[in-house]
Amino acid sequence: MNFDPSTYWEALFSWPFLRGAMLTLGLTVAAHMMAILIALPLAVVLNGPPSALRRLITVYVGFFRAVPTLLQLLFVWNALPQIFPVFREEWFTPFLAAWIALSLNESAYQVEINRAALSSVDSGQMAAGQAIGLKKSHIYRYIMLPQALRVALPPTMNEFITLLKLTSLASIISLQELMTVTQINVARTFQFSEYYAVALTWYLVMVYSLMGLQKLVERRFRWSSRTEANALAESRRSRGW
Amino acid sequence: MIRLRNVNKYFGNFHVLQDVSLDIVQGEKVVVCGPSGSGKSTLIRCINHLEPHDSGEITLDGLTVGTPKDVLTVRRTAGMVFQNFNLFPHLTVIENCILAPKLASGVSDKDARKMAEEYLARVHILDQAWKYPIQLSGGQQQRVAIARALCMRPTVMLFDEPTSALDPEMVGEVLDVMSELATGGMTMICVTHEMAFARRIADRVVFMDAGRIVEVAPPEQFFTAPQSERARTFLSQISH
Numbered sequence: 001m002n003f004d005p006s007t008y009w010e011a012l013f014s015w016p017f018l019r020g021a022m023l024t025l026g027l028t029v030a031a032h033m034m035a036i037l038i039a040l041p042l043a044v045v046l047n048g049p050p051s052a053l054r055r056l057i058t059v060y061v062g063f064f065r066a067v068p069t070l071l072q073l074l075f076v077w078n079a080l081p082q083i084f085p086v087f088r089e090e091w092f093t094p095f096l097a098a099w100i101a102l103s104l105n106e107s108a109y110q111v112e113i114n115r116a117a118l119s120s121v122d123s124g125q126m127a128a129g130q131a132i133g134l135k136k137s138h139i140y141r142y143i144m145l146p147q148a149l150r151v152a153l154p155p156t157m158n159e160f161i162t163l164l165k166l167t168s169l170a171s172i173i174s175l176q177e178l179m180t181v182t183q184i185n186v187a188r189t190f191q192f193s194e195y196y197a198v199a200l201t202w203y204l205v206m207v208y209s210l211m212g213l214q215k216l217v218e219r220r221f222r223w224s225s226r227t228e229a230n231a232l233a234e235s236r237r238s239r240g241w
Numbered sequence: 242m243i244r245l246r247n248v249n250k251y252f253g254n255f256h257v258l259q260d261v262s263l264d265i266v267q268g269e270k271v272v273v274c275g276p277s278g279s280g281k282s283t284l285i286r287c288i289n290h291l292e293p294h295d296s297g298e299i300t301l302d303g304l305t306v307g308t309p310k311d312v313l314t315v316r317r318t319a320g321m322v323f324q325n326f327n328l329f330p331h332l333t334v335i336e337n338c339i340l341a342p343k344l345a346s347g348v349s350d351k352d353a354r355k356m357a358e359e360y361l362a363r364v365h366i367l368d369q370a371w372k373y374p375i376q377l378s379g380g381q382q383q384r385v386a387i388a389r390a391l392c393m394r395p396t397v398m399l400f401d402e403p404t405s406a407l408d409p410e411m412v413g414e415v416l417d418v419m420s421e422l423a424t425g426g427m428t429m430i431c432v433t434h435e436m437a438f439a440r441r442i443a444d445r446v447v448f449m450d451a452g453r454i455v456e457v458a459p460p461e462q463f464f465t466a467p468q469s470e471r472a473r474t475f476l477s478q479i480s481h
């Protein structure tokens with residue numbers, strides 16, 4: 001067998017790989033947060049009555065689903081500066097370009113998750129919120145969203161993991177994320193298995209940590225189960241909130 | 242204090258409320274009954290503007306219902322209790338009660354809790370204040386819903402069939418709480434088919450059919466000698 005453990009261990013905690021992993025994770029988090037932010041108001045409109053705005057959003061969603069992510073990345077990085085001179089300046093980095101492209105792309109998928117999650121909340125909840133005199137923004141913030149989040153969390157996590165791997169596409173616009181760093185090292189040394197194993201390790205670490213995080217968040221949703229609500233209520237009472 | 246004048250309401254082409262007029266004075270208890278689909282829920286949902294009416298006038302404590310700037314004030318003036326309780330499942334009993342006072346009336350957390358405890362005690366459920374709705378029985382949930390509405394200190398309470406989703410053995414505890422509320426002088430409009438309850442607390446019974454108020458009478462008179470043919474038919478149907 002031709003696997004050099006010392007190359008593996010050295011690379012695993014080397015700065016370029018650490019930086020690559022952080023960039024991958026950072027880009028994913030930033031793009032997904034932006035996507036959720038964009039998708040939320042769109043989902044609220046999609047759940048409302050038919051309107052011109054609703055048709056426009058449907059077109060938006062279809063557009064970003066239809067165009068390959070790779071093309072969106074290349075467009076933002078290469079074509080945008082050609083069209084708008086402001087993007088020719090120093091501040092327009094590959095990270096920023098990837099952030100814009102992936103946010104827009106991901107928002108088209110997140111919209112459907114948010115829409116389904118919001119419409120899964122019983123319509124009586126909205127009525128109850130209105131009946132006690134809350135304004136719309138408070139009803140969404142304190143009543144609809146917390147309940148929708150429970151439904152949205154698992155598919156959102158799937159999206160996040162997909163997006164995490166999709167960031168490797170940004171190597172095409174020279175972003176030094178995890179896969180780019182891996183490719184560079186492989187091209188230099190031809191030690192395929194060692195460097196691929198390093199990339200693999202970091203992807204696994206990131207995904208498993210996230211799955212752990214998801215479990216923790218889900219504990220807050222135990223109010224939805226007759227058998228588990230008691231444990232949540234007891235633990236909150238013992239902590240005095 | 243509540244005044245409906247020639248109120249009309251449509252769902253598409255369907256004329257669900259037809260020229261409804263009704264005056265209710267402070268402290269009065271009105272029971273609304275009538276066959277399914279006659280517009281009872283729609284009527285009380287129009288009073289707190291959960292459903293906008295299309296024409297006619299509704300006033301509540303001098304506020305014109307439907308004026309955009311008064312919508313929230315109208316809803317805080319009228320408490321509402323739903324058939325399916327509609328508690329917020331992600332909040333504990335006490336959090337259900339303090340949410341609106343804190344957000345809408347700007348009451349401090351401490352004061353809101355104190356007030357909520359007072360009302361939860363009044364509906365005999367203070368000992369469950371830290372639980373989540375799913376842990377409670379239907380009757381308990383409905384009593385929490387009443388306390389939640391009372392926490393906004395409404396001047397009128399609207400009830401939409403508050404006991405019809407409950408198992409028979411829990412109906413009594415909810416009706417008892419409502420009777421106590423009535424004795425305390427609260428103005429109440431209650432859609433219900435609980436005849437014994439109506440006889441006990443109501444000042445007037447409003448009978449609706451096909452979107453119209455067909456008959457208004459004191460409960461004794463309504464239940465023993467209804468004037469309209471439709472009320473007679475209806476009463477004979479619900480009594481067996």
Ligand SMILES: Nc1ncnc2c1ncn2[C@@H]1O[C@H](COP(=O)(O)OP(=O)(O)OP(=O)(O)O)[C@@H](O)[C@H]1O
Nearest residue numbers: 252253255257275276277278279280281282283284
């Ligand atoms: N949002 C709506 N859109 C269209 N039609 C509606 C809507 N809400 C109610 N309706 C219709 O209006 C009519 C009156 O409804 P409403 O709920 O007021 O009746 P109700 O007297 O409360 O009946 P029930 O005893 O079954 O509760 C019914 O025929 C119902 O189908």
Ligand SMILES: [Mg+2]
Nearest residue numbers: 281282283401
């Ligand atoms: Mg009804």
